[in-house]
Amino acid sequence: MNLLECKNICKDFGKKKVLKNINLIIPKGKIIGLLGKNGTGKTTLIKLINDLLVPTSGEILINGKPVGVESKKIVSYLPERTYLDKSMKVIDVIKYFEEFYDNFDSKKAKKLLKDLDLDLNSKLSKMSKGMQEKVQLVLVMSRRADLYILDEPLGGVDPATRDYILDTILSNFNEGASVIISTHLISDIERILDEVIFIDKGKIILTSDTDTLREKENSSIDEIFRRMFKC
Amino acid sequence: MNFNNDRPIYIQLLEQLQVLIVSGKINSGERISSVRDLALEYKVNPNTVQKALQELENLGLIYTERTNGKFVTSDKKLIEKYKKEFAKEQVNNYFRNMNSLGFTNEEAINYLKGDK
Incomplete structure (x- = not known):
């Protein structure tokens, strides 16, 4: 059974057709890059998969069942913008995750946060943007989920933090789980991707195995993307 | 190790592992690190490691011992x-x-x- 299946998904906001007939299959055990320019529908698609928006038409199945309460238990989602109350202390956020998610491994989260030299009693609002991003990623990756969905996890952080984020993703996703990473910062991330999905103007225009595409085009995914979407 | 994004990563990893074997940095008969450990070491996807190891095995440079993992050939x-x-x-x-x-x-x- 496929982990995730999107069948003929369309999403309109008023007259604007944001997603047009998206068909997508995500198997188990893959790291997939959802790549597209800003405003092409990446976040909308991710919100649909997380049941935060309802498609205008079409169907989304996770482990063969329609998205809903059950699928939220096995999907761990890092949104583009934080939903955490920044006046909270790290330790409070950990408790919050413990209560909310049965599959949250707080031991693991605490260990990873300790590796960051982070005081669990400090407030989110007192941390740098990069540190806030790291804390949120640690929380999301500390859930034993089947599917991790990371929306722009690299946005606005320095290269050293990017490396930390990529390492954390690689070393912490469950065996057999899949990871979807949406980004437009392709060169930083492409070495860890199994497959890429190019999305443009609400349509999927290419899906491919990463190394096969490199071999075929004799260039990096970043280069192929730039060529394809030249403004 | 820095990979060049212009070429398939698994081929670059394969070349790197071949060099480690022929130079004796990984000895004949020695056990190869697990897929997961190699993925972390080289900071690449576990499936990429799997593919590189499969190629090494096709070349005869390593072999799989059913439950123990993968080893470098003893065929010097x-x-x-x-x-x-x-x-x-x-x-x-x-x-x-x-x-x-x-x-x-x-x-x-x-x-x-x-x-x-």
Whole structure:
């Protein structure tokens, strides 16, 4: 059974057709890059998969069942913008995750946060943007989920933090789980991707195995993307 | 290790592992790190590691022991054979580069001998 299946998904906001007939299959055990320019529908698609928006038409199945309460238990989602109350202390956020998610491994989260030299009693609002991003990623990756969905996890952080984020993703996703990473910062991330999905103007225009595409085009995914979407 | 994004990552990883084996940095008969550990070490996807190891196995340089993991072949002759192939490639590269600078093969050899 496929982990995730999107069948003929369309999403309109008023007259604007944001997603047009998206068909997508995500198997188990893959790291997939959802790549597209800003405003092409990446976040909308991710919100649909997380049941935060309802498609205008079409169907989304996770482990063969329609998205809903059950699928939220096995999907761990890092949104583009934080939903955490920044006046909270790290330790409070950990408790919050413990209560909310049965599959949250707080031991693991605490260990990873300790590796960051982070005081669990400090407030989110007192941390740098990069540190806030790291804390949120640690929380999301500390859930034993089947599917991790990371929306722009690299946005606005320095290269050293990017490396930390990529390492954390690689070393912490469950065996057999899949990871979807949406980004437009392709060169930083492409070495860890199994497959890429190019999305443009609400349509999927290419899906491919990463190394096969490199071999075929004799260039990096970043280069192929730039060529394809030249403004 | 820095991978070049222009070429398939699994091929670059394969080349790297081959060099480790023929140079004796991983010994004949020695156990290879697990897929997950290699993925972390080289900071690549576990499936990419899997693919590189599969190719190494196809080349006969490693073998799988059902529950124990993967090991470097104890066939030293085979390792030596690949080592020579690599060396040949390096020599060919040298001549190619020297030729492009205008040296004949003979001049390139003399240059190596210190006859500059």
